[in-house]
Amino acid sequence: MTERPPRFTESTQGRLRRLNLATSLPPVVFAAVFLLYTDTHAWWHLAVLAPGAVAAVVAFERWTADDLARVALPCMIVAAVVWPLGVLVTGSPNAYWGVCAVGSFSLREVRRRRGPAAAGLFAYVAAVGAARLLVQRDDVREVLVVYALVPTVLTALVMLMTAVGERFYDLIRELEQTREREAELAVVRERFRFASDLHDIQGHTLHVAKLKIALARRLLPHDAARADKELRETYALVSETIAQTKELAHAQRRLNLTAEIENAKNLFEAAGIRVRVTREAETDSRAGELLGQVLRETTTNILRHAQATQVRITLAESGITIVNDGVTATTLPELRGLAVLRRRVAGDGGELTVEQTGERFLTAAVFPPVRAGAAPEVSAAPAAPGENGR
Known part of the structure; x- marks a missing residue:
C-alpha cells in the first residue's frame, strides 16, 4: 500500500467528527431558526439577531472539523455584539x-488561563x-432571571458539554497515537528479528574464521600444508556465509509457514x-516457504501502510489469503515487494492476486493442486528486506 503522511490521513477522530457534524448540525440549525422565529417581532429584528445565529452555526461546523482557530475571533466578535443589541434594542432574551x-467552542483555543476566560464569558453574559434593567424596570426579578440567570446557567451547561466532547476526542487521539506506536514497535521487532538472523549467520562464522586465520599464520612457517588446509576451510566457510547472507537479504531462507502465521498474529x-486465522488445510512445506514470504511481506505492508482494525488469514491446501481493512487509497496502489513475489x-x-475494494485489501497466493507440493523456484530476484512497500 502506498505510504501516506500521517497528518493528511483521515483518522478515527476525523471520522467521528464528520459523524458528529452529520448528526448534530441539522438540530443546531433548527434550534437557531426556532430561536430567531421566537425573538423576531419585526423585520429589522431578524437583521440584528441573524448574524449571531450564523456565527454560532459556523463555529459549530468548524469545531467539528477541528478548524475553529481560523474563525473563532470573528465569530466571537459578531456574537458578542449581537447579545447586547438583543438585550437593549430588540428585547430578545435568546x-x-x-x-x-x-464562547464555549472557542475555549479550547485558549492555551492558558482557561478558567479566567470561562469566568469572563459568564460575567459578560x-x-x-x-x-x-436600563430599559425595563417594571419587574426586576423577571428581568434578572430571563436575561441574566438563565443565559448564564445555559452557557455553563453548553461549556460543560463541549468540554466533555473535547475530552472524548482527546481520548480517541491518544488511542490512535498508542496504536501508531504499537505498529511502529511491531515493525522494529520485525527488524530486530532480521538483525538476530543476520547475527546468527555471520557472528559465529566470523569468529571461527578469525581463529582459523590466526592458526594458519602460526602454522605457515613450519607446516604449510596444514596452514593451506585451514585457509581453504576458512574460504569455504566465508563463501557459505555469503550465500546464506544473500538468502536472508533476499528473503530466500527457508521459512516455516506455521511460524510465520504465528509471528504475523503476534x-x-x-x-x-x-x-x-482459519486453517482449512495444511500446505506442503516446500510451497509453504514461498507462502511464508508472501505473508511476511503483506504483514509488513499492513503494519506500515494501513489503518487496519481487523485481518483475516485463511490457509488452504492450495495457498493463503490475507484480507485487511483500513485502506484509504482510492485506487490500487503500486506494487513493489509483492510485485517481485508475484x-x-x-x-x-x-x-x-492483489485486489482493493473500498477500504478492503486482499492479497492471495494460490497454487494449482497439481503444483501445490512442488518446490518453489527462484525465478526472479526477490525483494530486499528494506523494501516494504507494495
Whole structure:
C-alpha cells in the first residue's frame, strides 16, 4: 500500500467528527431558526439577531472539523455584539445563544488561563443580561432571571458539554497515537528479528574464521600444508556465509509457514489489530516457504501502510489469503515487494492476486493442486528486506 503522511490521513477522530457534524448540525440549525422565529417581532429584528445565529452555526461546523482557530475571533466578535443589541434594542432574551455557543467552542483555543476566560464569558453574559434593567424596570426579578440567570446557567451547561466532547476526542487521539506506536514497535521487532538472523549467520562464522586465520599464520612457517588446509576451510566457510547472507537479504531462507502465521498474529495483536486465522488445510512445506514470504511481506505492508482494525488469514491446501481493512487509497496502489513475489509465485506455477475494494485489501497466493507440493523456484530476484512497500 502506498505510504501516506500521517497528518493528511483521515483518522478515527476525523471520522467521528464528520459523524458528529452529520448528526448534530441539522438540530443546531433548527434550534437557531426556532430561536430567531421566537425573538423576531419585526423585520429589522431578524437583521440584528441573524448574524449571531450564523456565527454560532459556523463555529459549530468548524469545531467539528477541528478548524475553529481560523474563525473563532470573528465569530466571537459578531456574537458578542449581537447579545447586547438583543438585550437593549430588540428585547430578545435568546440573543445570548450565539455568544454562548461560540464562547464555549472557542475555549479550547485558549492555551492558558482557561478558567479566567470561562469566568469572563459568564460575567459578560450575566452583565449584558442584567443591563436589560436600563430599559425595563417594571419587574426586576423577571428581568434578572430571563436575561441574566438563565443565559448564564445555559452557557455553563453548553461549556460543560463541549468540554466533555473535547475530552472524548482527546481520548480517541491518544488511542490512535498508542496504536501508531504499537505498529511502529511491531515493525522494529520485525527488524530486530532480521538483525538476530543476520547475527546468527555471520557472528559465529566470523569468529571461527578469525581463529582459523590466526592458526594458519602460526602454522605457515613450519607446516604449510596444514596452514593451506585451514585457509581453504576458512574460504569455504566465508563463501557459505555469503550465500546464506544473500538468502536472508533476499528473503530466500527457508521459512516455516506455521511460524510465520504465528509471528504475523503476534505482530497484529501487538498493534491492536484483531486477527482471525482459519486453517482449512495444511500446505506442503516446500510451497509453504514461498507462502511464508508472501505473508511476511503483506504483514509488513499492513503494519506500515494501513489503518487496519481487523485481518483475516485463511490457509488452504492450495495457498493463503490475507484480507485487511483500513485502506484509504482510492485506487490500487503500486506494487513493489509483492510485485517481485508475484513473479516468483508465477514462476512456480502459482498466482499472486492483489485486489482493493473500498477500504478492503486482499492479497492471495494460490497454487494449482497439481503444483501445490512442488518446490518453489527462484525465478526472479526477490525483494530486499528494506523494501516494504507494495
